[in-house]
């Protein structure tokens with residue numbers, strides 16, 4: 001097993017994830033971006049691209065992060081990351 005394996009946060013898609021101890025014998029990870037804790041079997045692409053595009057679009061229309069968060073039901077940290085990555 002390589003230590004360089006990239007772990008992607010299931011919540012925001014960030015790769016800044018660190019090992020965060022074990023729960024029920026399973027390695028858990030902590031996303032340094034949105035502070036979500038997760039295990040590898042939980043990893044999947046949780047948000048479709050359309051929601052990410054929508055977030056970027058709303059931001060361009062002048063919406064505040066908090067408003068986009070409420071509108072799309074996505075955490076502010078997650079939206080912040082999308083905007084950095086996709087806008």
Ligand SMILES: [Zn+2]
Pocket residue numbers: 009010011012013014031032033034035036
């Ligand atoms: Zn995250």
